Amino acid sequence: MKRIVLAFSGGLDTSVALVWLRETYQCPVTAFIADVGQNEDLEAIGRRAEQLGADGVHILDLREEFARDYVFPMHRADARYEGQYLLGSPIARPLIAAAQIRVAEEVGADAVAHGCTGKGNCQARFELAYAALRPDIKIIVPWREWDLGGRTDLLAYADKRGIELDFSSGERPYSIDANLLHTCYEGEVLEDPAVAPPAGLRQRVRDIADTPEEPEILRIGFERGDPVTVNDDRLAPAELLYVLGEIGSRHGIGRLDMVENRINGIKTRTVSEAPAGTLLWHAHRAVQTLVLDPEVSALKEELAPRYARYVYNGLWFAPERQMLQAAIDFSQQDVTGEVTLELHRGNVQVLGRTSPNSRYDTSYATFEADNVFDQRDSSGWLRVNMVRFRLGRST
Structure with missing residues (x-):
């Protein structure tokens, strides 16, 4: 590898991934941080990446692009997964992946990496986007390569490598997006x-x-x-x-x-x-x-x-x-x-x-007398629609 661009969030998974990538591939790792409105101190996250050995840090403000080109088109469709979920995480991933590819091209990287697990959804969302936009780029997924089996192993790895983790609540970290x-x-x-x-x-x-x-x-x-x-x-x-x-x-x-x-x-x-x-x-x-x-x-x-x-x-x-x-x-x-x-x-x-384009017409919808709809017309329409129920039935 000449250079790897890692989608970096500053959490446990990508903090460990950044160190692991440097140790394993022995090449520069650029940290890419996407601002999609997560309301975090991204400059502090960038400094964290540098402390962990990132060769460079790129922070991109994607909020306007996210809302205009991803969220709004999805909401035109009234999309809800399994009738409930409003797809907040899935809709951000293709944008982050596309911006990551742009950074990779800018810094001359031949590989991209993410911190998604091998049994979650977001690995597909990142990697299918990579493939659609740059099918020739190498994809590295630490979770599918290292021998760390879960979050307990990651915490132990972080402790051994001196990776400082800030859990202000004193509890183990939830996965928060x-x-x-x-x-x-x-x-x-x-x-x-x-x-x-x-x-x-x-x-x-x-x-x-x-x-x-x-x-x-x-x-x-x-x-x-x-x-x-x-x-x-x-x-x-x-x-x-x-x-x-x-x-x-x-x-x-x-x-x-x-x-x-x-x-x-x-x-x-x-x-x-x-x-x-x-x-x-x-x-x-x-x-x-x-x-x-x-x-x-x-x-x-x-x-x-x-x-x-x-x-x-x-x-x-x-x-x-x-x-x-x-x-x-x-x-x-x-x-x-x-x-x-x-x-x-x-x-x-x-x-x-x-709406100025409304099709709603009170002269048709009213329960009062009107001069636009002859109610007798419904008889013929209904008789035609009853034919299929009569066919094949004995009288």
């Missing part, structure tokens, strides 16, 4: 799906008991399927996610505790918080109900789970996801309007929705 869209927690006591998350573990969204007594009214405006305004303030994509995240967090919105099916068939328990994503999901679906043709709406409902699986499985750059995106985006051409939500004690209620 955060970005503008969400925070998720795995490992330790959470590995028992019968055990409730420990008090104080979830920091992003308030406990219901700590939320305001009075509800809050929130308006979100959309253009062509993308959110553009919050309470009439026009915001850039990353700022909009941040503002929605703060509002949702204040009202206890967006917590999820689920057992999901990993790509490899292993079941895992994930505790997550996605306040901004939860608000967007409710608001987007509300405004699009006014606009979409009924058959387009039905087809989109069928495509959404498939789209979610593609994102979950690391297929963001795959042609099948791109083909679906084209269909989704076609459906969003007229999805412009505003939704009013009421937020209270963890709940989201849609109060109203408007």
